[in-house]
Amino acid sequence: MLEKNDRLAMETFCETLHPATVAETLTDSFSPEEIWYFLSSTSIEHQADIFPYFPVELQLELVTSGTGREHIAKLIEEMSSDDRADLLQRLPPPVTENLLRLVDEADRKDIAKLIQYPKNTAGALMTTDYAWLPANITVDEALDRLRLQAPDKETIYYVYIVDEQRRLLGVVSLRDLILASRRAIVSDLMETHVFYVRDTDDREQVAREFGEFDFIAMPVVDADNRLVGIITSDDVIDVVVEEATADAHRMGGVTPVDENYLEASFALIWRKRAVWLVLLFVAEMSTFTAMAHFDDAMKSITVLALFVPLCISIGGNSGSQASTLITRALALGQVTVSDWFRAFRHELLMGAALGATLGLIGAARTYFMTPGHVLNNPGGAPDTDITKLTMVIGLAVSAICLYGTLIGSMLPLLFRRIGIDPGVASGPFVATFVDVTGIVIYFSIAKLIFGPAIGPLE
Amino acid sequence: MLEKNDRLAMETFCETLHPATVAETLTDSFSPEEIWYFLSSTSIEHQADIFPYFPVELQLELVTSGTGREHIAKLIEEMSSDDRADLLQRLPPPVTENLLRLVDEADRKDIAKLIQYPKNTAGALMTTDYAWLPANITVDEALDRLRLQAPDKETIYYVYIVDEQRRLLGVVSLRDLILASRRAIVSDLMETHVFYVRDTDDREQVAREFGEFDFIAMPVVDADNRLVGIITSDDVIDVVVEEATADAHRMGGVTPVDENYLEASFALIWRKRAVWLVLLFVAEMSTFTAMAHFDDAMKSITVLALFVPLCISIGGNSGSQASTLITRALALGQVTVSDWFRAFRHELLMGAALGATLGLIGAARTYFMTPGHVLNNPGGAPDTDITKLTMVIGLAVSAICLYGTLIGSMLPLLFRRIGIDPGVASGPFVATFVDVTGIVIYFSIAKLIFGPAIGPLE
Numbered sequence A, B: 001m002l003e004k005n006d007r008l009a010m011e012t013f014c015e016t017l018h019p020a021t022v023a024e025t026l027t028d029s030f031s032p033e034e035i036w037y038f039l040s041s042t043s044i045e046h047q048a049d050i051f052p053y054f055p056v057e058l059q060l061e062l063v064t065s066g067t068g069r070e071h072i073a074k075l076i077e078e079m080s081s082d083d084r085a086d087l088l089q090r091l092p093p094p095v096t097e098n099l100l101r102l103v104d105e106a107d108r109k110d111i112a113k114l115i116q117y118p119k120n121t122a123g124a125l126m127t128t129d130y131a132w133l134p135a136n137i138t139v140d141e142a143l144d145r146l147r148l149q150a151p152d153k154e155t156i157y158y159v160y161i162v163d164e165q166r167r168l169l170g171v172v173s174l175r176d177l178i179l180a181s182r183r184a185i186v187s188d189l190m191e192t193h194v195f196y197v198r199d200t201d202d203r204e205q206v207a208r209e210f211g212e213f214d215f216i217a218m219p220v221v222d223a224d225n226r227l228v229g230i231i232t233s234d235d236v237i238d239v240v241v242e243e244a245t246a247d248a249h250r251m252g253g254v255t256p257v258d259e260n261y262l263e264a265s266f267a268l269i270w271r272k273r274a275v276w277l278v279l280l281f282v283a284e285m286s287t288f289t290a291m292a293h294f295d296d297a298m299k300s301i302t303v304l305a306l307f308v309p310l311c312i313s314i315g316g317n318s319g320s321q322a323s324t325l326i327t328r329a330l331a332l333g334q335v336t337v338s339d340w341f342r343a344f345r346h347e348l349l350m351g352a353a354l355g356a357t358l359g360l361i362g363a364a365r366t367y368f369m370t371p372g373h374v375l376n377n378p379g380g381a382p383d384t385d386i387t388k389l390t391m392v393i394g395l396a397v398s399a400i401c402l403y404g405t406l407i408g409s410m411l412p413l414l415f416r417r418i419g420i421d422p423g424v425a426s427g428p429f430v431a432t433f434v435d436v437t438g439i440v441i442y443f444s445i446a447k448l449i450f451g452p453a454i455g456p457l458e
Helices: A007-016 A019-029 A032-039 A044-053 A056-064 A069-078 A081-090 A093-100 A105-115 A139-152 A174-179 A203-213 A233-251 A266-284 A286-293 A295-300 A308-331 A337-369 A386-417 A427-453 B007-016 B019-029 B032-039 B044-053 B056-064 B069-078 B081-090 B093-100 B105-115 B139-152 B174-179 B203-213 B233-251 B266-284 B286-293 B295-300 B308-331 B337-369 B386-417 B427-453
Strands: A130-133 A155-162 A168-173 A217-221 A227-232 B130-133 B155-162 B168-173 B217-221 B227-232
Touching: A007 A032, A007 A044, A019 A032, A019 A044, A032 A056, A044 A056, A044 A069, A044 A081, A056 A081, A056 A093, A069 A081, A069 A093, A069 A105, A081 A093, A081 A105, A093 A105, A130 A139, A130 A227, A139 A155, A139 A174, A139 B174, A155 A174, A155 A217, A155 A227, A155 B174, A168 A174, A168 A217, A174 B139, A174 B155, A174 B174, A203 A217, A203 A233, A203 B233, A227 A233, A233 A308, A233 B203, A233 B233, A233 B308, A266 A286, A266 A427, A266 B308, A266 B337, A286 A295, A286 A427, A286 B308, A295 A427, A308 A337, A308 A386, A308 A427, A308 B233, A308 B266, A308 B286, A308 B308, A308 B427, A337 A386, A337 B266, A386 A427, A427 B308, A427 B427, B007 B032, B007 B044, B019 B032, B019 B044, B032 B056, B044 B056, B044 B069, B044 B081, B056 B081, B056 B093, B069 B081, B069 B093, B069 B105, B081 B093, B081 B105, B093 B105, B130 B139, B130 B227, B139 B155, B139 B174, B155 B174, B155 B217, B155 B227, B168 B174, B168 B217, B203 B217, B203 B233, B227 B233, B233 B308, B266 B286, B266 B427, B286 B295, B286 B427, B295 B427, B308 B337, B308 B386, B308 B427, B337 B386, B386 B427
Parallel strands: A130 A155, B130 B155
Antiparallel strands: A155 A168, A217 A227, B155 B168, B217 B227
């Protein structure tokens, strides 16, 4: 189309396909200048529908390249209030200011209000394009008013009833309006038990309430109970997906990455990964100190060193399981910090049961499958006693499993309690934390069971 | 209320609060028999609204206790088609059959159709309660018909236009119907580019399309393009949350747990955790074999053993990061299996950059902070050369980091390719996989650099 400069085909393309499809196709094929040329074949309203579906990086590039500031200002006036607040928050402040000077007074005020909300609040998620009505009109008048409001509103399926101070009185669904007699009064139809969220509420909590109560949209009120916006289910789906990604990244030991995996900058991703790897690496260095402390044990009974990776890995794995289950249960609201003792008791039993299972397997493996030659000791000392070794491995595996399970389950609760995201108590974090203690537990049990066979350093 | 047997208060409670709130309050406070007594104060329609919000375990208990089969059959007739299909799928087959015999012919057919869909398909997620119209009627007629259909339908905000064979022709929103002239013909208003999913499509894919295109509802068609149901955004939010939980559990090395953390049965959770822990434990046993293979190195240069936990932990941590990023990018559709080479190249560079960072830190730590006494060797052999040791640690840490990153990124892609859920290539799984190779890499580098200082076994 672009080669033939077929403006009609471009227009048809922009206006008949879903805006998300148009944006995706243009992103994959064209430069910013070509995209603007393509978009100019259609109306500014259609452009405003398509624009928010471009990837964020491309949106920023499009704003600063290939088209005039007046055009961008018009586009911003036509975009839905939550989409444009999102965009303007990401632009460099001087660019935003320059653009806002060209935007309508009313739109400018609306934008200023929305971009002041912190990113993770209901206020930042909401749109101000909601349908509203006074309480004392008939259904017929209500439908007439909605016909006037509708073209600009993101959803008119719920209509909010407010008083003169914009305080929320009730809600009526479009469906109920249509089913009702045309002469009925709106206040008689409205549901007065309205679920709402505050503009300062955390967006994760909003998502949880959506999931629980099956809403299409939910009103947002400010501290004075005045209606300031609505949150729609499509935005909530985005939040749930973004939060799941952030949680997964934290659990994998990465600072959450918002950007598309294949498109994000190398330096950014390097930073987000290196910071955790270096931290974990430095913390893990204490395993060296712990190992050095038990140097005598390894020199007296050399086979002990061979079991170290096996024994300490148990702590990491059992801890990772427990921390994942608790972190997810916290995210879903199934467990709160005040349930810590129930969780502790549960994990104490579970850790003991899992530890017993693994301990038995570990003991059996040690007893039946340890090759004779590794039991030799240096300096003419007698061979290592296989029964004692079996006891050491069985007990150490059980104890480390129990310990890993308890640490893995309690760390996320502790973090939540002191205001750190519980996802930070991720698998790698817990594994590192437990490795050092695992070494201490293992060698302490060995010293206890082998007794004088473990001599002092030469 | 129950103590005073205040039926009116119970009725008001059931009818004014949100069904989810009613269900939650009753679940926390009462026995199944008391819940039925409480519910009997309100109409069967209200009971059907409240019932699906009870936890699944309680729903099953309620069906088999305290009330007659006729009552349950009535309740099932009133429940929305997706909720009741969910319930009946979980009941023991004889109970389901017994109940279905008492249910209306039409409802029975509808249920039979829905429960045959496998759990993860669009068909199992959809409801058959959608609003539909023929194409050749006026808006006025359309609104009249909707008034008749609406009370039973889960959503009437989108109305689907079908031909005589129920093939999907288009969609019109309630909002457009209200905005249009009353004499306009529906077929002139409808959008004919309809996004739909097939009843056999995977529900994760459905959730992705919802997220991408911002729908409230989406039609579902069968292999002959006949409309068979719709999927609404509230069900999609549930899917996204459930899938995020399942993914998180897999990443933490647990078979996904659907049940509430504090309420699930101990034996079930034990099984779901033990199976992975035992598998990982048995796999990790090869670290013993690897360590035994390098017994001579540890006996000749005893300080080498002390660095083992530190060196191999790098593989687990870097692998866990890479597998998390790739698994999540796969789930979001940002990466597909065919992108494997781009991902490989990306992770090759990233692994090298991260490895260089950690290698430098590791080398510095070894050179400056290794206490002199651990460098002693048994049998009068000379002390270990600190420069050589520094080189070994620096190189091993870099190499293991690169190796862990590559394995962690490629395993999820390989698993997806051969039809295993990529989340199975979780942190613990990758860590176990990489531990053995980490030992081999570490000691091979040590042998290379120390050369003849590492003698054969005595």
